[in-house]
Every structure is written in C-alpha cells, then in structure tokens.
Amino acid sequence: MLAIRNLGKTYANGVHALNDVTLDIPRGMFGLLGPNGAGKSSLMRTLATLQEADSGSATLEGANGEIIDVLRDKDAVRRRLGYLPQDFGVYPKVSAEDMLTHFAVLKGLIDRKQRREVVDGLLQQVNLWDVRKRKLGTYSGGMRQRFGVAQALLGNPRLVIVDEPTAGLDPEERNRFLNLLAEIGENVAVILSTHIVEDVTDLCPTMAIMNKGQVLLTGKPSDAIAALANQVWRKQVTKAALPEYEARHVVLSTRLVAGRPVIHVFSSEHPGEGFEQVAPNLEDVYFQLLRVQAA
DSSP states (O other): OEEEEEEEEEOTTSOEEEEEEEEEEOSEEEEEEOOTTSSHHHHHHHHTTSSOOSEEEEEEEOTTSOEEETTTOHHHHHHTEEEEOSSOOOOTTSBHHHHHHHHHHHTTOOOHHHHHHHHHHHHHHTTOGGGTTSBGGGOOHHHHHHHHHHHHTTTOOSEEEEESTTTTOOHHHHHHHHHHHHHHTTTSEEEEEESOHHHHHHHOSEEEEEETTEEEEEEOHHHHHHTTTTOEEEEEOOTTTHHHHHHHSEEEEEEEETTEEEEEEEOSSOOSTTOEEOOOOHHHHHHHHHHHHHO
16 A cells, blocks of 8 residues: 655745645555646656655555655665656667566666566567567557556556556557556556546546645545535536526536537536436546635
C-alpha cells in the first residue's frame, strides 16, 4: 500500500499545486481523476521522486513488509517504481528490443542471460514481440505506450504510475492498452492519472477525484455513483434557452445531440417540465463535485 498524508506543494510562481493531499492507495488499479491543472501530474511527479514536496509524508510498503519513506529514501523508491509519464519520448531510430535492453542495464540487470529473459518476457507481455526489431519511430501511439509500460515494469516494481496514458489513442489502441494495465494491476499498485472518466469507470475499483490541488472525493466509483441516485435529470433544450437553464439549475453537462443541447441537471427534486430522471454515471459525479467546489 502507498500511504500519502497531508502532502503540500507550492511552485515558485505561487501556484498551490497540492493542498493537504491525503490518500491510501492499495494494490490494484487506482484512478486519479481530474481536469487539466488539478494537481494530478504534480502528485505523480512527487511520488516518482522527480520533485520535492513542501510538506507531508508518503510511505510505500515493500515486498517484504518494510516501509519506505518515499520523500526521503529516493533510491529505494526508484528501485520499486515503474513510471510512464504523460510525455514519454523514444529514440526513433532504435529498435524496441535494443532500447528495452538498454533500460534494463540502467535498471541494474547486469547478467546477460537474465536480462535477455526479462526483456523477451516483457515484449511478449505487452504484445510487441513480433515487432521488437522495428524502430520505435515507426510505432503507432498505442504501440509506443505499450513500450512505455514494458520499460515501467523492469525490475518488478511495487508501484506503477501512468500519467494520462490514453490521450491521443484511437479506440482499439485504447482498449488494448487499458486491458494491459488491468492485467498489471492484479499484482501491484497502479495509479492511473487521467481526465478521461471512462478510463476510471471501466478499470478502477478505487479512485480519487482532484481539482485545484485538493482531493474532493475518494472511494469506490460505484459508491460515488450510488450517492447521486434519483438526483440527475435530462432534457433536450434549444441553444437559445441554454443560458436560462444554466442560470436556474445546476447543469452538470451539456452535449449536442442532432444539433440540439441535451443537459444533465443535478437536483434533489423534479426540476420542471420536460425533464426525465436518468441513472447517474461517474461523469455526473465528477461534474457535480467540480460545480460544488466552484460555488
């Protein structure tokens, strides 16, 4: 388990990126959901030992039950960490096999036979074995992300962090990549940081929603959705009337359907003529929390 307590971070320009963040992250997939600028990447970079926190603590339980201080024992954390940042660059003229072998050496796999077994196994696990000789510059976005997962899994990490991993992927590549993450999450803690609600709904037994450096909610997605039962309403309106509805109601979301806005409204009572009650989803939870914070 990863235990985060009262973590704070303010940048030199005055941006309060993390504000008293407290989370417990167990083994399995953990979704970290929030808009751009919510503080997700700041939290990920702090946990990945790429930047210092101003306050608070974070501890990681090792394979033998030892407790590792994430903020102070950075070398120990790095030996147990797999990290796939949002912008993962590759050397375009190097093959996946050669690049992963190079990363394995950097990770401390000195024995050639053992290193070869590990590299081959990871390329098969992420379904890149058949294209292992191809240059990374020829890979699609999904293939590059799966290569990124392979390098993150070197050294049998206890914690894997992936930051906005499905941005820019087509639906087929996204599904393949998310299935891979789900398999990895059976054995280790995987933090999936994203602004895509469906990624968390489909994959994560536990989650947190962040905005403006604060944790707004933690728990199971199903519990958060159940808390909005009988309080979400839908209606198709005209574009001209939309501002009036936004002024009178808590409009969670607006989506164009056949050229006309369809709104979701949060209300404990029937909001008026033409509204129909709908089953809430995690997107409704997400927007309702953001609206409450902004109020």
